[in-house]
Amino acid sequence: RYFGKAKLIAGTDHSSIVKPENEDSQSHKALWGFIERNDFCKIKLTSSSAKTDDSKEDVLFDLYTPNQENFYLHRDVDQIVLNKFRLSGLWICGPSGVGKTAIIQRLLFKNGVDFQYISLGTSINENIQQMFTSIAYDLDENVIINESERISVILNNIELIIRDKCKSDSFVLFIEEIPISDHCAFKEFSQCIYSILVKLKEIKNFKLVLSSIFEPDSLVGTEFEKISDNFSIFSLGYWNKEDLIELDNIINRHLNIDNLPNVDIELIEGSPRKLKSHYRESLDILKARS
Template sequence: MRRLILFLHGLGGSSAASWGKFKELLEADDDLVGLEVAFLEQPSSPWRAWTSPVAAEIGTLAGALATDLEESFLQFDQILLVTHSMGGLVARKWLTRLLMKKITTNVAGIVFFAVPHEGSSLARVLVRLSVDHKQLQQLTPKSPFLTELNEAWVNLDCAGAMPIWNVAAARDGCVAPSSAAPLWIGGRSRTLAEKDHRSVIKPADAEDKAFKIVKNAALELAGADTPGVRRPRSVVGHGEDGAAEAVAGNPLFYYYRPEEAAHYLVRPVDGTLAQLLPLRHLWVHGPIGCGKTVAASRAMYNAFRAHLTVSLGASTGKGATGAIASLEQQVRAAVAPGPEVRAGEDDIDRIVSLLESCSVAGIGAILIEETPLPDEREAAGFFAAVRAISVRQAQRSPGVPVRLVFTSPVDPGPAFDGNDLASESVTVIPMHYWPAEELDDLLRRISRSLRLSLDNSVIERVLRSDPRSPRLVKMFIQNFVQLGGSVSDLDEALMVTLAGLAQ
């Protein structure tokens, strides 16, 4: 497998010179033998005069990045994209477009060094010294570009699409640490106390923390099973000894704590899912951000405790065969070594055999996220595969087999409406955005569970700003807790965040 670390500089930078000793340190590291290094160049300057060339907008640079990746780097199986300053915004804009169009990529992770996710106060000064500098205009705090980009990032759950690392420099006079590593951005955040905006990407030696962050990110991705896709995850309840022992020590698994569900409202659909799951496979469809994955995860936990989650996002555009192959690969990785492949078996038989292995391991259900259905032809092929799996599983596995739960924005329509065995095995459940009154209740539940005091006027302003989905609030709570924040800190930070949302 060919792996690449691809560097993308920021405003006023240059391809290789901006990155100091990164290339020589990476190529000299014995742990990274075979890994290749490349640098991208993008036109940018910290100021512009009347006679200077027009500064391309960040969205235009994102299009150029997409072209570079598609035309010059397709030969690589896995790419770690390392960005600095404005280059990180270019990468984020590229990723949001990718997810909206449901396009697969060989980029498996992104490192953001000193990226002004919430803008740069220095840009406010520089933009006054330049003539119609589009990039500086977009880099100013609360610019229309940043507002739109940040909303898309959260609504599309970009942080869940692939691993990301945020690195802030404590002495950065260009990009404040709070802008380089805001809580809502997701991923893992690091702050380097001794670094400024330039030195944060110029490691002195192999012991430099900036170098170690990139090295460790590359090593982590090298151990991933599928480039550009989240690893399979399992949710295992505490106290379920048999299931816990079955997956103990498997790095593909993580543990879900039921107390985390205190931040979510229980809706009628939760009861429906929990009742049907032991009896049927489920296809849960609805708009992005309406809570499909959360509801399905809770239902699986309540019904079976142990369950596995896989993502098919990277198989978009590869047809039903590619999606089924991705499903097989990820489930096999989770129950490794899994059943032996027997002569004459087709892909459906192999999937059913893997489901039987999951049952033996104590896994009761599999959540299949990001089901790729970009067009009617691919959707029809995937629906046919699901029907075939359900029929053969029913024929081969009497009793209560491992249940499959698909979450997708796509309504399967008549695909499972018949009177045959496949249709009887799959139930289609629609979901919708949360009503404003439920989001209001959610915010108050968060307030009570964390012993916070939320002003009613703040909650009302938040509801007016986004009456559909609690995802932003949910991500804020989760990220804050992951960073080790205290309740007293959260009280102040939550108030500031909610007030900011309402502006």
């Protein structure tokens, strides 16, 4: 399994594999060479550049890249989010499967924003201190944080790292996959985020973007209200029927496959993810029959 930073796998003395940043990463080259040397594949391995262009999976993408632009449905909410981002940092919240990650990734890619991405998806069952320690290490692998360190010290480390990154250029940080299902714990997490933003209030070339299912508490009437001018919270809801029908038309047009069963939009429940899952299941059935 890939993690953002190497970690010991529970119950073993083995470390996880660090996800390569690109094909030139040493971890990518080492893994590639290991596979080739041990003949795990009977066919000759080819680089990612040899993948077929415009594949059907591109139409049903989960993670947006510029290659998927033709398959992305631009909605009014995209412009709203862009306008907010131009003015401030942003926390997008909403139910799973409504495209929070895609809308952020597209915004950043299309506007040529160089950003650092941090997923907390591997921090399941970690406490708040451990999560923010993970954030600190993702920002700077050389940072030194003692085990069971106080949260205030961890947040100070994160502040200093971000300040250093902003000395020479603008810095955008995108954090998502926050694995918290408890409202009290989420409130504590959001207050820590707000504390960092208060510390960095005068840094004009830094923006923080987050995505979560839970909605953080409003800044209004709190000690953190002072950051409301440069940080906003936006709730993303389920898609309406008209937008889902339009996305369905885009998918159908690009797949261009006969005998695909029609979609009952009512059963999709406002989720583009569910719509794409329907098509994947239909394609798997057709493939099994052929």
